[in-house]
Each structure stands twice: as C-alpha cells, then as structure tokens.
Amino acid sequence: MLKIFNTMTREKEEFKPIIPNEVHMYVCGPTVYNYIHIGNARSIVAFDTVRRYLEFLGYKVKFVSNFTDVDDKMIKEANREGITVPEVADRFIKAFYEDIDAINVQRATINPRATDNIPEIIDFIKDLVAKDYAYESQGDVFYRARKFKHYGELSDQNIDQLVEGASEHVGDAEFAKKQDPIDFALWKKAKPGEIKWDSPWGEGRPGWHIECSVMSTKYLGDTFDIHGGGQDLEFPHHENEIAQSEAKTGQKFVNYWMHNGFVTVENNEKMSKSLGNFVTVHDLVKKTDPQVLRFFLSSTHYRxxxxxxxxxxxxxxxxxxxxxxxxxxxKFRLDGATDDDDADIKAQVIKIETDFKTAMNDDFNVQNGLTEIFNLVSLANNYAASETVAEIPANVILKAMVDLTSILGVKLDDQKDLSDEIQKMVDERDQARADKDFATSDKLRDQLKDMGVILEDTPQGTRWHIND
Structure with a gap:
C-alpha cells in the first residue's frame, strides 16, 4: 500500500487515485530565461522518480509540467540581449530538453507554455472577477486573498501574519494598487515596450500564479491526484494556485501535495539563481558523467x-x-552458463523486490530502497563468483537489477558494444598473456585504456566494458 506525505495535512496518507489505475500529476516547471541549475534538476529528478515508481506499480501516469515563458525575468533577459521574449524562451526550452535527456528524465506527457494559453488565462480571470474574487485596478487585476477562507492552510500560515511581497515575481510598484497588501496579481498592465496581449482590462500579460491554475485544470481536470514542486513554492505560488482554482471551480483542487527539499551548498545555504551560488546542469554534464549526476540527485529521499x-x-x-x-x-558469466535453474536464488530476488517495494511504498523512500538494490548487488557478485552459473537465475537477478535501478533513472542495460577492432585487441592481449609475452600484453592493455576500454581479469576470463 503506497503512502504519500501530503503537505496539506502534514501526514502520510494512503494513495487513492481518482481514476483507478491512473494518476494525474502536475509539477511546476522552470521559468525559461536561463539554463536549469542543480536545484531545479533536483525537483525534476525527484518527481521523475516518483513517476517512474508509479509506473512500476502499474499506474498509467499523465504527467503535466509547464514552462513559464513570460514574466519579469524573461522580459529583462530579452531586453538585455536585444531579442524577443519568445526567442529567449525557445532557446532555453531547447536547452532544457537537452539537459533532462542527458540525465535520463522522461519527458512530460504535456509541457504547456503560458503564452500558448492566454485566451484560457483571460477567461479564468474573467470568471474570478465575476465571482468577486478578483478586481481590476489601473489596468492590473488582483485576487482578493482574504476572501478565500482557506488561504494560508497549505503553508500553515495565519493570513494576518503573511509578509507583504512574499513572491520575488511581484514588484513593489503593485502594492499601491492593491485593496489589501496580501492580494496578488492575476494580470499585469504592460509597460512601454513589453510583450503584451489584449484583454478586457487593457494590454498586459498574466501574473505568475494564474498560469499553473489554468494549465493544470485544463489538462488534468478541476480536481487531480498529485501536485508537486520545490518547498519554496508552498507559499505563495501553490497557496495562490489553490485560492484561484477552488474559487473558480468550487471543487477541491489537489488531493496530494508533494514538495521536495532544497539542494544546499557550503554552510547549508540553499542553491538558487538569486543567490548566485548555482551550478547549471548544462555545464555540469560536460565534465561529470550524466548517469552519476542522475544517481546523485535521485538517491536521497525527495523531502x-x-x-x-x-x-x-x-x-x-x-x-x-x-x-x-x-x-x-x-552478465559476462552468461557466456557458458548452464541450463539449470536455482529456486533459492529466485526466492532471494523475490524477497529483495518485495522489500524494495515496501521501502518505496513508504513515501518513496529511495534510501531504504537503495539498501535493497545493494542487497541485489551482493547477490549478483556472489553468484557471479560461483564455479558454475545457471542462465535462468542469472537472468532473474539481472532483470531485477535493471527494473529497480531504472526507477532511479539508471540505465544498466544500455551498454556500448565493443567494435570488432577492440574485440580483436582484447583477444590478442589474452593470447599474449597465455604466451607469457607480458610486454605485448601490457602495451595492448594501455592502448585499450586510452580508448576508454576497462579490462577486468577474472577466473572465468577477461571481461570488459567501455568507461562512459
């Protein structure tokens, strides 16, 4: 039985999807004005791991994650470069896909862009104005936060204690237009030279929070299963999403709220672009094995x-x-393996898989899950060292290793093949060793090493792999 820690209730709850055997899941995506950093990637990988485990359990997952492709940062970057906001967005969306592909993140079912949903955003705001949850002020439209009786429940804050300007996406100039300091922008009047769209309130653009309410409900329905994001989004972003969405639909917005922990650097400081202490995935994958980066990001519990x-x-x-x-x-021992079976080995694998699921069913506890993966590693090593290996149990172990590690985004079964030339060199080295021609043997080993080929001399013969 899968249990998920729900930020809204601050308890682990049994997971019950709205539609049997299906999961509708929304995760807040990046603002595409720069390359994603490791902190962004932590959230992306955390929820990719959640998605992979849900799929491992047999659920069909509809996974939606947006691109914020218009906001103050986007406009500032476009002005700095002397190009349009869409040109900035297109470049960094392309880079985003390159970076997540490198660290083996499954692409979302849908990656909607805010600018592709302007008519829906305007209609959503019009509905909130009609219901008196929003008001126009000098070309801007604001949400009446105090009118929504549940405001502050997700982040466990008293509405009278909320700090003004809690979101870095809201500028100080807005406050003079507000009826209440905690009200937040749904629509922003365009400044001269800014990207803009026509609306009932004049030319402008969406506020940050409204886009996620619009796109999540558009693609997943008025109520859906899981909404995820970083802990820094609890307030105000997710708090505002709830207020907007439930005021419009009259329905519960999300059943399970999930928030991942921060990536920290020296002195336990949060990594962020605003602090200037970030490392981008784009740069890091050039000097670090992307599989190592993926494993690093996915091997700590998401919270x-x-x-x-x-x-x-x-x-x-x-x-x-x-x-x-x-x-x-x-896998090397399969060459020459017998046709025998081994019920004990298969039983050990079943127990490890069962214990792995028990760990992961406890709010996706990957650290305890990794303990079981390393139990599988020990079993594989011990069996590989046996005098004889049977094909059926060996393949059972190998399949379990692939299945469990793939949930963490590790690709064990995607090894590069040696070319005929390298295989010939390996065979020549083996013959040189047999002839006790150690000078030739060492020379060939060094040549293979320079080509990225790692040799391991085992009692069963020479095995190899390419160091990638």
Whole structure:
C-alpha cells in the first residue's frame, strides 16, 4: 500500500487515485530565461522518480509540467540581449530538453507554455472577477486573498501574519494598487515596450500564479491526484494556485501535495539563481558523467535536503560503479552458463523486490530502497563468483537489477558494444598473456585504456566494458 506525505495535512496518507489505475500529476516547471541549475534538476529528478515508481506499480501516469515563458525575468533577459521574449524562451526550452535527456528524465506527457494559453488565462480571470474574487485596478487585476477562507492552510500560515511581497515575481510598484497588501496579481498592465496581449482590462500579460491554475485544470481536470514542486513554492505560488482554482471551480483542487527539499551548498545555504551560488546542469554534464549526476540527485529521499559537493558526487560515482560492475560481471558469466535453474536464488530476488517495494511504498523512500538494490548487488557478485552459473537465475537477478535501478533513472542495460577492432585487441592481449609475452600484453592493455576500454581479469576470463 503506497503512502504519500501530503503537505496539506502534514501526514502520510494512503494513495487513492481518482481514476483507478491512473494518476494525474502536475509539477511546476522552470521559468525559461536561463539554463536549469542543480536545484531545479533536483525537483525534476525527484518527481521523475516518483513517476517512474508509479509506473512500476502499474499506474498509467499523465504527467503535466509547464514552462513559464513570460514574466519579469524573461522580459529583462530579452531586453538585455536585444531579442524577443519568445526567442529567449525557445532557446532555453531547447536547452532544457537537452539537459533532462542527458540525465535520463522522461519527458512530460504535456509541457504547456503560458503564452500558448492566454485566451484560457483571460477567461479564468474573467470568471474570478465575476465571482468577486478578483478586481481590476489601473489596468492590473488582483485576487482578493482574504476572501478565500482557506488561504494560508497549505503553508500553515495565519493570513494576518503573511509578509507583504512574499513572491520575488511581484514588484513593489503593485502594492499601491492593491485593496489589501496580501492580494496578488492575476494580470499585469504592460509597460512601454513589453510583450503584451489584449484583454478586457487593457494590454498586459498574466501574473505568475494564474498560469499553473489554468494549465493544470485544463489538462488534468478541476480536481487531480498529485501536485508537486520545490518547498519554496508552498507559499505563495501553490497557496495562490489553490485560492484561484477552488474559487473558480468550487471543487477541491489537489488531493496530494508533494514538495521536495532544497539542494544546499557550503554552510547549508540553499542553491538558487538569486543567490548566485548555482551550478547549471548544462555545464555540469560536460565534465561529470550524466548517469552519476542522475544517481546523485535521485538517491536521497525527495523531502530531505541534498548537499551538493564534489565529494558527494564522487560517492555517487563510486556507488553507481559498484552497481554497474556487479551487473556486468554477472552478465559476462552468461557466456557458458548452464541450463539449470536455482529456486533459492529466485526466492532471494523475490524477497529483495518485495522489500524494495515496501521501502518505496513508504513515501518513496529511495534510501531504504537503495539498501535493497545493494542487497541485489551482493547477490549478483556472489553468484557471479560461483564455479558454475545457471542462465535462468542469472537472468532473474539481472532483470531485477535493471527494473529497480531504472526507477532511479539508471540505465544498466544500455551498454556500448565493443567494435570488432577492440574485440580483436582484447583477444590478442589474452593470447599474449597465455604466451607469457607480458610486454605485448601490457602495451595492448594501455592502448585499450586510452580508448576508454576497462579490462577486468577474472577466473572465468577477461571481461570488459567501455568507461562512459
């Protein structure tokens, strides 16, 4: 039985989807004015891991994640470069896909853009104005936060204690137009030279919060299963989404709210673009194995903070290498394996898989899940070291390793093949060793190493893999 920690109730709750065997899930996406940094990637990977596990359990997942492709930051970047806002968005959306592909994140079912949904956003706001949940002021439209009786419940804040200007997306100039300091913008009047659209309130553009209410309900319905994002989005962004959506529809917006922890750097400081202490995925994958980065990001429980450092990246690399080596060693033993079966080995695998599911069913506890993966690694190593290996149980172990690690985004079964040339060199080295021609053997080993080929001499023969 899967249980999810619901930020709204602050309890672990049994997961019951609205539609049996289906999950409708929305995760707030990036503002596409720059490359994503490791903090952004942590949220992306966390919810990709959640999605993968739900699919492992047999659910069909409809996964929606937006692109914020118009806001103050987008306009500022476009002006700085002397290009249009859509041109900035197009470039960084392309880069976003390149970066998430590199770290093996499944693409969303739908990645809607705010600017593709302007008519729907205007209609949504018109509905809120008609219901007196919103008002126009000098070309802007604001939401009456105090009118929504549940405002502040998600972030566990008293409405009278909320800090003015809690969102970095709202400028100080807006406050003079507000009837109440905690009201927030749904529509912003365009300044001279800014990107804009016609509306009943004049030329302008959407506020930040409204786009997610519009796009999530458009693609997933008035009420859907899971809404995710970073802890920094609890207030005001997700709080405002709830207020907007439930005021319009009269329905509960989301059944399960999930929020991932921050990535921290030195002195436990949150990594963010605003603090200037960020490392982009775009740069990091050029000098770090993307699989190592993915494993690093996915191997800590999603609600816990994750400390980014070179030493922690190296620990992830070492642990991932242990998993890959165990997999490759056992796969190598399939050459010459017997046709026998082994009920005990298969029973051990079943127990490990069961214990893995027990761990992951407890609010996606990947750290306890990793314990079971390493139990599988130990089983693979021990069996690979056996005098004889049977094909059926070996394949059971290998399949389990692929299935469980794939939930963390690790690709064990995507190994590069050696070319005929490299295979010939491996065979020549084996013959040189047999002839005790160690000079030739060492020379060939060094040549293979320079080509990125790692050799491992085992009692069963020489096994190899390409160091990627």
């Amino acid at each position: 816990r903070p994750l400390e980014y450092s070179q030493s922690n990246l190296q620990k992830a690399a070492d642990n991932l290498n242990k998993i890959k080596t165990a997999y490759n060693n056992l």
